[in-house]
Amino acid sequence: MIIAIDGPAGVGKGTLAKKLATHYSMSYLDTGTLYRAVGLSVLMAGQNPADTTAAASAAQGLDFNFKPVDGSFRAFIADQDVTTKLRTQDVGQAASVVSAIPAVRAALKDFQVHFAATHSTARGVILDGRDIGTVICPHAEVKFFLDARPEIRAQRRVKELREAGREAVYETVLAEIIDRDDRDRNRSDAPLKAADDAILLDTSDLGIDDVFAKACAVVEKQRARANKSAS
Numbered sequence: 553m554i555i556a557i558d559g560p561a562g563v564g565k566g567t568l569a570k571k572l573a574t575h576y577s578m579s580y581l582d583t584g585t586l587y588r589a590v591g592l593s594v595l596m597a598g599q600n601p602a603d604t605t606a607a608a609s610a611a612q613g614l615d616f617n618f619k620p621v622d623g624s625f626r627a628f629i630a631d632q633d634v635t636t637k638l639r640t641q642d643v644g645q646a647a648s649v650v651s652a653i654p655a656v657r658a659a660l661k662d663f664q665v666h667f668a669a670t671h672s673t674a675r676g677v678i679l680d681g682r683d684i685g686t687v688i689c690p691h692a693e694v695k696f697f698l699d700a701r702p703e704i705r706a707q708r709r710v711k712e713l714r715e716a717g718r719e720a721v722y723e724t725v726l727a728e729i730i731d732r733d734d735r736d737r738n739r740s741d742a743p744l745k746a747a748d749d750a751i752l753l754d755t756s757d758l759g760i761d762d763v764f765a766k767a768c769a770v771v772e773k774q775r776a777r778a779n780k781s782a783s
Contacts, residue, residue, distance in 0.1 A: 553578075553676040553778070554668055554691075555771065556684035559698035560733050560744060561644070562705030564755050564763060565680040568698065571764050572771070573678050579671035583681035583688070584647065586660050588638045589614055589627045591646030596629060601649040608655035641713070641720075641728065648732040651682070652739040664688045682736055685747035694774050696767060697746035700756040702729050 555572060557565050566582055573580035593610035594601045601607060615628045626635050637643065650656050664679065668689050671677035679688060685695035706726035713720035736744040746752060751770050755763050 553693050553771075553774070554672045554689050555676070555678040556689045556692040556695045556747070556750075557678065557680040557698065558682055558685050558696070558744070558746065558750065559680075560682070560705070560736060561729055562709050563698040563700045564708075564760060565698055567760050568696075568763055568767055569678045569680040571760070572767060575764075575768070576676060576771070578676040578678050579667075579674075580678045581664065581667050581680075583660075583664055583679055583684065585627075585638055586614070586663070587647040587651040587656070588643050589629070589634070590650045590656055590660070591648075592627075592634055592637055592643045593629045594650060595643065595646055596634070601646040604653050604655060607650040607653050608659060611650070611656040611659035639716070640718070641725070645728060645732070648735050652735055652741070654741040657683075657741055661688065682744040683742040685750050686745065687742045690747070693778070694771055695747050695750040696753055696770070697750040698753050698755055698763075700754060702726060702733065704756045705729055 555569075555578070557569050559565050566584075569580055569582070572578065590607060590611045591601050593614065594603070594606050597606065597610070599606040626633055627638060628634065664681075664684075665688060668677055668679055681688070685692055685697070703726065706722055706729050709725050709729065710720040710722050713725075733744075751767075753763060753766060758766075
């Protein structure tokens with residue numbers, strides 16, 4: 553089984569994906585981190601994330617060591633472990649910029665498709681991102697599209713950053729989220745949108761346990777349907 557989880561930043565995609573992966577003992581891939589690694593690579597080289605040549609070169613030269621059970625991995629750039637640098641605000645903005653470049657998406661697509669195909673035949677696999685249900689895994693058995701009001705997502709992001717010991721200004725984070733939404737939804741290549749057959753979940757006023765329960769109900773129905781077809 554393949555479970556695709558799409559949505560903008562701050563809706564809880566990663567949290568839900570990890571809980572489902574643990575609950576169902578599935579492999580998990582956070583595809584957004586791939587784009588963060590590309591963005592960071594460009595920044596470390598002193599180049600502009602909007603430079604298509606620099607971004608494409610960075611995407612083609614990444615080195616990953618995955619631990620797919622929990623979706624974690626170590627990312628190396630020029631033999632330097634940069635894993636802890638991937639979650640900063642500037643890297644997030646750079647990731648949004650490079651993700652709009654077709655050559656970058658093409659360079660990372662094959663890896664994602666291969667990962668999904670390799671792990672779906674065993675315990676199952678969960679991928680979260682922005683084009684999983686529409687481009688990477690259009691035939692996924694279960695597709696979710698999570699969304700939430702920008703103000704709520706900004707509050708969550710500020711809380712996350714401050715808990716990590718980083719400075720965060722709500723107004724700045726909100727502006728960045730709105731800007732990133734616009735860029736993600738309006739890019740020409742694989743824009744952020746819900747697949748026609750995706751289950752829509754608005755997490756604005758829901759806790760993670762509520763979202764998890766709703767998602768599990770959908771997955772259980774699909775598992776029952778699959779078992780019935782196999783018998």
